[in-house]
Amino acid sequence: PSSCRNRRRERLAPFERRSxxxxxxxxxxxxxxxxxxxxxxxxxxxxxxxxxxxxRDSALAQALLAIGDGLKLLADAVKK
Structure with missing residues (x-):
């Protein structure tokens, strides 16, 4: 591994370096x-x-409101 680091690089011509x-x-x-x-x-x-x-959150909120309305109707029916 260290021999690779110590090895000198070949010098490239300017056009080869640009390429x-x-x-x-x-x-x-x-x-x-x-x-x-x-x-x-x-x-x-x-x-x-x-x-x-x-x-999804909007649909869930609408569903929960509908459930709440249904529970209110049930509570009103039980009170009567």
């Missing part, structure tokens, strides 16, 4: 674009989940 830099830059750009796409998809999923959660 290598361009390949690395393109790869990094592609990775960043993938990350942005993943973030976009995650946001879409979160928005869909939040929307469904709000709809």
């Amino acid at each position: 290598q830099f361009a390949r690395i830059s393109e790869r990094l750009l592609a990775i960043e674009e993938q990350r942005v796409e993943i973030d976009r998809r995650n946001m879409q999923l979160l928005e869909a989940y939040t929307s469904r959660s709000q709809e």
Whole structure:
């Protein structure tokens, strides 16, 4: 392992260094674009989940109100 670190690198010609830099830059750009796409998809999923959660909570609240109204009617019927 240490011999690898001590080994001298071959010197590249300037155009080879630029080409290598361009390949690395393109790869990094592609990775960043993938990350942005993943973030976009995650946001879409979160928005869909939040929307469904709000709809579910609203339906639950309406159901509980209906149950409450039904219990009031039962209580009134028992009092009579």
